[in-house]
Amino acid sequence: MLLYSRTFRRLTYCAVVLFTVTPCSGMKAQQPVGVEQTVLRAWGDHAMHNVMLAWESKFRAEHPHIRFQNTLLGSGSGMAGIITGTAEFAIMGRPASANEIMGFEWVHRYKPREISVLTGSVDRAEGSPALVVFVHRANPVHQLTLQQLRRALGCCEKSTKIATWGGLGAEGAWRSRPIHAYLYNSETGTGSFLQKAILGNGDKWDWSCVHEYGDFHSPTSIAKMDFAIMSAFARDPDAIAISTLRYAGPDAIPVAIAQQDEGPFIIPNERTIRSREYQLARTIYIYVDAAPTKPINPLVREFLLFVLHPQSQRLADRSGSFLALPESLTASEARELTP
Amino acid sequence: MIRSRYVRRQRLAVVASALLILLALAHSAAESKLSLEGAPQYAPHAEVSGTIRVWGHGAWGRDFMEELVKGWETEFQKYQPGIRFDNHLLGTATAMGALYTGTGDIAILGREVRPSELDAFQRVMGHPPLAVNLVAGSFNVPNKDFALGIFVNKANPLRHLTMQQLGDVFGCAQRERHEIRTWGDLGVKGSWASRPIHVYGYQVRRGFGVYFDQVVLGGSGQWSCHYTEIGKEKNPDGSIRDDGQVIVDTVASDPDAIAFSGMAFTNSGAKVLALAQSAAGPYVLPTPQAVFNRTYPLYRVLTGFVDLEPGASLDPKMHEFLLYILSRQGQGFVLATGGYLPLNVRVIHNEREKLR
Numbered sequence: 079m080l081l082y083s084r085t086f087r088r089l090t091y092c093a094v095v096l097f098t099v100t101p102c103s104g105m106k107a108q109q110p111v112g113v114e115q116t117v118l119r120a121w122g123d124h125a126m127h128n129v130m131l132a133w134e135s136k137f138r139a140e141h142p143h144i145r146f147q148n149t150l151l152g153s154g155s156g157m158a159g160i161i162t163g164t165a166e167f168a169i170m171g172r173p174a175s176a177n178e179i180m181g182f183e184w185v186h187r188y189k190p191r192e193i194s195v196l197t198g199s200v201d202r203a204e205g206s207p208a209l210v211v212f213v214h215r216a217n218p219v220h221q222l223t224l225q226q227l228r229r230a231l232g233c234c235e236k237s238t239k240i241a242t243w244g245g246l247g248a249e250g251a252w253r254s255r256p257i258h259a260y261l262y263n264s265e266t267g268t269g270s271f272l273q274k275a276i277l278g279n280g281d282k283w284d285w286s287c288v289h290e291y292g293d294f295h296s297p298t299s300i301a302k303m304d305f306a307i308m309s310a311f312a313r314d315p316d317a318i319a320i321s322t323l324r325y326a327g328p329d330a331i332p333v334a335i336a337q338q339d340e341g342p343f344i345i346p347n348e349r350t351i352r353s354r355e356y357q358l359a360r361t362i363y364i365y366v367d368a369a370p371t372k373p374i375n376p377l378v379r380e381f382l383l384f385v386l387h388p389q390s391q392r393l394a395d396r397s398g399s400f401l402a403l404p405e406s407l408t409a410s411e412a413r414e415l416t417p
Numbered sequence: 418m419i420r421s422r423y424v425r426r427q428r429l430a431v432v433a434s435a436l437l438i439l440l441a442l443a444h445s446a447a448e449s450k451l452s453l454e455g456a457p458q459y460a461p462h463a464e465v466s467g468t469i470r471v472w473g474h475g476a477w478g479r480d481f482m483e484e485l486v487k488g489w490e491t492e493f494q495k496y497q498p499g500i501r502f503d504n505h506l507l508g509t510a511t512a513m514g515a516l517y518t519g520t521g522d523i524a525i526l527g528r529e530v531r532p533s534e535l536d537a538f539q540r541v542m543g544h545p546p547l548a549v550n551l552v553a554g555s556f557n558v559p560n561k562d563f564a565l566g567i568f569v570n571k572a573n574p575l576r577h578l579t580m581q582q583l584g585d586v587f588g589c590a591q592r593e594r595h596e597i598r599t600w601g602d603l604g605v606k607g608s609w610a611s612r613p614i615h616v617y618g619y620q621v622r623r624g625f626g627v628y629f630d631q632v633v634l635g636g637s638g639q640w641s642c643h644y645t646e647i648g649k650e651k652n653p654d655g656s657i658r659d660d661g662q663v664i665v666d667t668v669a670s671d672p673d674a675i676a677f678s679g680m681a682f683t684n685s686g687a688k689v690l691a692l693a694q695s696a697a698g699p700y701v702l703p704t705p706q707a708v709f710n711r712t713y714p715l716y717r718v719l720t721g722f723v724d725l726e727p728g729a730s731l732d733p734k735m736h737e738f739l740l741y742i743l744s745r746q747g748q749g750f751v752l753a754t755g756g757y758l759p760l761n762v763r764v765i766h767n768e769r770e771k772l773r
Contacts (some may be wrong), residue, residue, distance in 0.1 A: 121518075154537035159446035162521075176622065177531075181510030184476060264638060265532055282621070285589030285639040405764025 103372050115377050119147045122156030122169030125204045129394045160367045169366040171266035191368040197401040198360030200348050201323040203300040205399035206360040208351045211320040211333040218248045221334040221343040231259050233282045260310040261320040263292020349360040352401050386412045420723045423548050426660045459744035461548040465734040466499030471750040472515035474527030475506025493741045524722040534729035547725040550768050553758040554717025556705040557680040560755040564708045565715040566689040568668045577691040577700040617676035620646040743769050
């Protein structure tokens with residue numbers, strides 16, 4: 079891992095040295111003017127490594143003069159390339175954060191362009207897996223709306239707060255039992271996606287009933303978090319756990335999720351994650367620098383259209399980690415790219 | 418003869434009192450003056466040349482620290498004429514990324530660094546960045562990383578809190594924390610004891626909120642459900658009222674309020690509390706001296722990050738520039754420029770140790 083990063087760091091330095099136009103005030107390390115662009119540089123999600131190699135290999139079959147430089151060392155460093163002008167693509171396994179978008183905007187004076195390119199994996203720890211809400215087998219509640227989750231797990235007015243399973247529809251002995259939740263640390267990409275999906279903007283988890291787990295610095299962080307979450311869940315009969323489908327089992331029942339009170343309530347499985355009916359499926363994004371007042375870099379656009387093409391989508395799907403986007407979504411993203 | 422002796426004694430008394438008053442004034446002036454005595458002088462270790470690319474804290478059309486940084490650069494170039502600077506003070510959010518993409522040589526942050534930024538650097542470079550305090554936040558100057566105060570209504574009998582109590586008020590009542598709901602829970606007696614505490618402050622995602630979380634909530638991010646975030650507001654005439662001002666105004670109008678806000682904001686209906694690390698004290702009020710000395714805990718620091726491979730030496734031109742900043746000259750320039758506060762001498766020595 080160390081060697082890998084040093085190698086790519088040297089390559090990146092070479093690219094910067096070869097292609098940087100020394101700025102007085104601007105900072106864009108663009109290809110020299112008048113020379114046809116031949117290098118496409120990507121930073122971002124290390125889990126997309128195999129997919130990017132497969133795509134690049136296919137793209138180069140049609141464009142043999144193009145070279146790719148990948149510095150895929152995590153979504154956390156993904157946006158830095160397009161912010162500083164040292165990359166064309168930011169491959170992100172989670173949406174860019176408000177801080178990252180602000181960083182880009184303060185340099186370029188417009189927001190980065192976001193393109194959805196794949197659906198996150200069904201249950202692979204590092205592949206932006208869909209998030210699944212678990213309850214114990216004995217728990218009578220097997221379906222929830224996102225609103226109910228927010229009222230149970232978020233801070234809210236006393237009148238709307240749900241503190242017991244009765245508030246989520248349980249009858250009998252379960253009515254007065256308290257709700258406890260175990261989930262991902264919101265400093266992580268997975269955790270911040272979860273926070274946004276359930277709490278929306280600005281709301282806070284209710285720490286009197288929510289416990290978060292996260293080991294920020296470990297390379298196997300998602301798997302470690304999952305283990306900690308599911309261990310705590312196993313010890314606590316009143317618990318909700320939020321983890322991935324990998325941990326479904328006899329006593330860990332995935333909850334069907336709905337957006338509206340009246341449903342439909344969708345069980346997470348490969349079909350519903352792939353179709354995006356399931357609300358807590360994830361998305362892989364590519365961000366690019368595309369000024370709203372100018373045409374997008376033609377080579378960048380060409381690669382993005384290539385990525386959204388059904389053949390490329392199938393190619394990525396076969397890699398095993400990620401899922402092709404629904405055709406309606408690739409079509410609408412492609413339309414956005416076409417002037 | 419007796420009369421002239423009396424007059425002479427009187428004159429002596431007047432002169433003596435005048436001297437005493439002058440001495441007292443000089444003494445208090447010396448105390449309130451921020452002293453850099455004992456700070457090392459900058460003398461170049463080596464002659465360096467090249468370009469130093471500076472990324473960090475800044476924004477279009479607003480001077481956060483651009484004037485200070487440019488001033489440092491000009492002064493430094495008097496000692497090291499072979500050095501050029503290339504500034505990109507376009508925002509703290511851009512800074513760390515510039516460092517690990519090889520686009521910048523120093524990242525100057527206008528707020529405390531986030532774990533995600535350190536993690537990203539570590540994953541790319543294989544080691545953590547070197548962090549060096551460069552300058553201290555101001556006491557109460559707008560846009561210059563002012564210190565934070567804990568405000569209560571003027572009528573509130575409470576005078577001080579420990580950091581633990583602060584955490585209990587602003588953080589969530591979990592198993593480890595005491596439930597703090599009334600002023601009596603903070604030791605206030607009499608009619609105030611049963612009154613409920615209303616907790617206010619900056620939005621948690623703003624730099625002030627992130628800082629407060631780090632210092633008061635141990636970085637847990639676990640704010641109390643009773644914490645009310647306050648954002649900027651529009652005045653009737655359309656102008657914007659800074660969130661820091663809205664917060665202190667809220668405290669002035671709500672007798673049960675407690676809030677954190679910037680020392681840059683005042684309202685005659687609110688007062689600040691003294692803070693202590695523990696119940697043993699001492700309880701320290703926010704003053705320029707206490708912020709400078711770091712005896713008052715809610716001070717800010719602006720940190721510069723550079724890349725230093727383990728076992729290797731710092732790039733000589735970066736070494737010289739940092740030695741200049743951490744010197745009598747560099748910090749004296751901060752004092753002369755106004756706004757930010759210089760680092761105190763103890764901190765200067767500590768930070769210089771990192772450069773060995």
